[in-house]
Amino acid sequence: MSRAARGRGGRRPGNPGTRKQILDAARARFADVGFDRASVRSIAADAGVDPALVHHYFGTKQNLMVAAMELPVDPEVVLSQVRAAPDDGIAAALMQAVIGLWDSPDGAAVVATFRGVLAGSDPRLIGSFLLGVAMREVRRRVDTPPGSGDTRATLAGSHLMGILVARRILEIEPLASMPLDELITRCAPQIQHYLTGPFDV
Amino acid sequence: MSRAARGRGGRRPGNPGTRKQILDAARARFADVGFDRASVRSIAADAGVDPALVHHYFGTKQNLMVAAMELPVDPEVVLSQVRAAPDDGIAAALMQAVIGLWDSPDGAAVVATFRGVLAGSDPRLIGSFLLGVAMREVRRRVDTPPGSGDTRATLAGSHLMGILVARRILEIEPLASMPLDELITRCAPQIQHYLTGPFDV
Numbered sequence: 001m002s003r004a005a006r007g008r009g010g011r012r013p014g015n016p017g018t019r020k021q022i023l024d025a026a027r028a029r030f031a032d033v034g035f036d037r038a039s040v041r042s043i044a045a046d047a048g049v050d051p052a053l054v055h056h057y058f059g060t061k062q063n064l065m066v067a068a069m070e071l072p073v074d075p076e077v078v079l080s081q082v083r084a085a086p087d088d089g090i091a092a093a094l095m096q097a098v099i100g101l102w103d104s105p106d107g108a109a110v111v112a113t114f115r116g117v118l119a120g121s122d123p124r125l126i127g128s129f130l131l132g133v134a135m136r137e138v139r140r141r142v143d144t145p146p147g148s149g150d151t152r153a154t155l156a157g158s159h160l161m162g163i164l165v166a167r168r169i170l171e172i173e174p175l176a177s178m179p180l181d182e183l184i185t186r187c188a189p190q191i192q193h194y195l196t197g198p199f200d201v
Numbered sequence: 202m203s204r205a206a207r208g209r210g211g212r213r214p215g216n217p218g219t220r221k222q223i224l225d226a227a228r229a230r231f232a233d234v235g236f237d238r239a240s241v242r243s244i245a246a247d248a249g250v251d252p253a254l255v256h257h258y259f260g261t262k263q264n265l266m267v268a269a270m271e272l273p274v275d276p277e278v279v280l281s282q283v284r285a286a287p288d289d290g291i292a293a294a295l296m297q298a299v300i301g302l303w304d305s306p307d308g309a310a311v312v313a314t315f316r317g318v319l320a321g322s323d324p325r326l327i328g329s330f331l332l333g334v335a336m337r338e339v340r341r342r343v344d345t346p347p348g349s350g351d352t353r354a355t356l357a358g359s360h361l362m363g364i365l366v367a368r369r370i371l372e373i374e375p376l377a378s379m380p381l382d383e384l385i386t387r388c389a390p391q392i393q394h395y396l397t398g399p400f401d402v
């Protein structure tokens with residue numbers, strides 16, 4: 001962080017354009033290099049502000065991602081439910097929490113956000129959110145053998161995402177109307193297989 | 202079909218707006234009631250033309266769907282590959298054909314079509330295409346016990362679609378760069394399970 005950047009950031013904390021500049025820089029950086037490798041420092045530099053200002057506006061990097069995605073709900077609600085599940089119950093907990101959210105009264109706003117990013121100029125932002133926030137802890141929990149966590153989480157996440165798209169965006173029957181319990185019974189074993197089943201091919 | 206409709210359709214076979222009217226009516230009808238229940242007769246009535254004119258412009262109902270989706274490739278290429286597979290190899294053949302297409306030089310246009318419909322006013326058109334065209338024959342082949350085919354095909358299709366979205370739209374690594382052979386080895390058994398595995402829950 002240069003003294004100039006710090007000085008510039010410090011001189012305009014109340015600039016109404018600053019928040020937007022930071023969010024634009026965050027979206028581009030998260031999409032380009034992924035959540036993990038996108039540092040608050042680099043995002044601040046891209047936006048031409050002091051990193052402290054990013055923290056002042058958004059708190060943590062995860063909160064910055066939530067704001068960048070314009071997510072209408074706090075992902076911690078979902079994450080805490082998955083965190084509480086035993087290793088062999090991650091898939092069922094993930095389905096219960098995420099599909100439950102999409103099915104809930106807040107679901108319409110989540111669907112709209114997802115469709116907006118998907119249709120927008122950089123849909124890779126969703127991938128960055130999935131790996132960096134939604135599946136972050138799962139990736140670490142299922143990293144057996146070491147290095148397999150990203151593949152496992154990506155395969156599981158892609159299956160779950162396909163269900164969400166089919167159920168709530170394309171509204172394909174009978175999947176759209178299937179009770180969540182039945183959907184979990186049918187699909188959780190397949191998703192769990194990706195997370196904790198044999199890995200070598 | 203009313204005599205009036207026949208007469209109207211008959212009087213303007215060369216009207217450049219007629220083709221668009223038919224396509225608009227087809228999109229709405231396919232999205233609303235699904236491919237199977239959308240009759241050429243009802244689409245013609247909605248467009249205010251003679252059903253014969255719909256056949257004249259588009260041939261079969263499947264071709265009308267391809268035109269309505271603005272699909273850049275003929276789905277028969279994919280369908281014939283899946284048709285040739287044995288029952289226990291449907292999932293692998295489906296992945297090879299569909300992901301192979303998305304990975305091919307034609308893939309960019311297919312991805313653009315998919316994203317366009319997904320972001321458009323009626324994404325249900327994709328569901329109608331999936332069940333009515335892409336998975337039509339598979340639904341019938343895997344309908345054991347009778348009545349299970351739609352559930353089986355929808356679950357398999359949603360998983361495949363999740364992989365396509367993750368790989369080619371969100372570009373999530375390591376899935377985006379995974380060789381197709383490895384992807385098939387990892388995922389075909391899960392998709393095949395939906396098609397021909399135990400059904401009762």
